[in-house]
Amino acid sequence: MSVSSRPVLPKLSALTVDWPLRQEKLFPGIQPLIVEIGFGNGDYLLHLAETRPSCNFIGLEISSQSMAKAEAGIEKRGLPNARPIHCRAETALWHLLEPQSVREFHINYPDPWFKKRHGRRRLIQRGTVALLTSRLEVGGSLQLATDIRAYAEMAHDILSSAPGLQNEYDAPWLPEVSGRFTTKYEEKGFREGRRGHYFRYGRDEFPVAHPPVIKEFAMPHLLLQAQLSAAEIVARFEPMKRSVDGAHIAVLHAWLDEKRAAALFEVVVEEPSISQHTMIMLAPRAGDGEWIVKLTTIGHARSTLGMHRAVEAVGEWVADVGDGKVLARRVRG
Ligand SMILES: C[S@@+](CC[C@H](N)C(=O)[O-])C[C@H]1O[C@@H](n2cnc3c(N)ncnc32)[C@H](O)[C@@H]1O
Incomplete structure (x- = not known):
């Protein structure tokens, strides 16, 4: 049996990382922070981390299987600037990410079983978008892809009226974005005849509310x-x-x-x-x-x-x- 000499990266979760998160504890140095929500098999996250070494990348996932895949991929490729965290996006927005600390959010194909009645659990909803906006730096961006037409219409409704966000495209969404890395879920959708709807909103200077990170209290x-x-x-x-x-x-x-x-x-x-x-x-x-x-x-x-x-x-x-x-x-x- 051969034993790798490379140190194994500690597993991260909402329950083990600092509230708020401290980049210097996770990465070799502080760099612009990019967050992918719901990274699935992790290929998109790893691709971004590999092609943009001057940024740090955090992936948020609720699936343990996805976490294990991304952890293994990061170890294998030896990427110092990517760390997955086992954490609901909403938990990260409230406890981990400080106001104006994120350069980009990437969200690919959230809520695949979109039904109007699932509104309370949906990622793209007004309250969550307000938090995403608060956590973005001025000049940062929120990038979203979905292959569900009704979801795209709902997202357009919410994003286009969100204070602090400006659509960077000339249309509500684009049907394709050249040079984009295709995710696993997206590829499956293409094979099954579905098409992407791509959004990119920039954070402008409009002042928005900045709910502070919820910190821990002393032990009760x-x-x-x-x-x-x-x-x-x-x-x-x-x-x-x-x-x-x-x-x-x-x-x-x-x-x-x-x-x-x-x-x-x-x-x-x-x-x-x-x-x-x-x-x-x-x-x-x-x-x-x-x-x-x-x-x-x-x-x-x-x-x-x-x-x-x-x-x-x-x-x-x-x-x-x-x-x-x-x-x-x-x-x-
Ligand atoms: C349809 S898959 C898309 C995966 C990947 N982005 C892709 O395009 O291949 C949605 C992913 O989001 C994750 N997810 C769902 N809700 C989440 C949440 N609230 N916070 C973080 N991840 C979430 C799921 O576990 C799943 O891996």
Whole structure:
């Protein structure tokens, strides 16, 4: 078996990179930043990175398979200026990318199952376009391709009325762009008789809102008193749901840890900018009947407002079921 001497690039995800993202930690140097959203097999991203070495490229993907392909391609070609991040575009726009930090966004064939009723999950919608515009540098561009006519019409509607964006073409979209690298999905569409609709909008100087990057808070915890053992608390657990401050919290299961002294609670926290699936721990403290509730490191939980509310929900439930009270809390007010 041969072992490569080339260092393996660390895998990146929304849960492991800095909020906001720091180019100097990902690349050999700071260069204009170009972001591809939904890179699929990664060929377009790698082509851009190879042909434009004076820019840094970030690819955003939600598919693990696509991530693995792009990571392998970058390793194989030895590209220092391309890094894929396992991350929803919306999460990157809220947590990773600062206002006016991106030179170009490239979006090829998003939302292939476009239906009007899927509006809430669609990438091109007014709120997301406003964020994309905020994250672009003045003079930067947003480039979009779709092969769905109704999607093109919807995108034209949104982009042509978006403050801060100017159509760089003389038509709502172009039917072809010479010299463009053809993506895998595009090629398949051509074979099946579909045609591309290509958009290119420039960021002008019109002032737009710049929602700041949402950063992490300090790690939350609750100190409480409860007159039950961990085993008794777990035995009384029932799944609970709570919606608070825009976060939907579901506490799904409770377990005893292997020493039977602490309890673990599995939680899913969905916020508009990020979804997280992790564990909250209830551990005994030195004092009689005193407990601490905090996030575990399992799953790289990020300390968002929703996570604070989840820790609070578990802590309050334990205090209540254990006939005790919350003694102190470090959570966002
Ligand atoms: C139809 S494919 C197109 C892939 C590639 N751009 C191409 O043209 O061959 C759409 C891609 O977008 C990814 N995707 C969908 N929604 C996303 C989101 N919110 N953020 C990041 N990637 C997304 C999917 O996993 C999929 O790989």
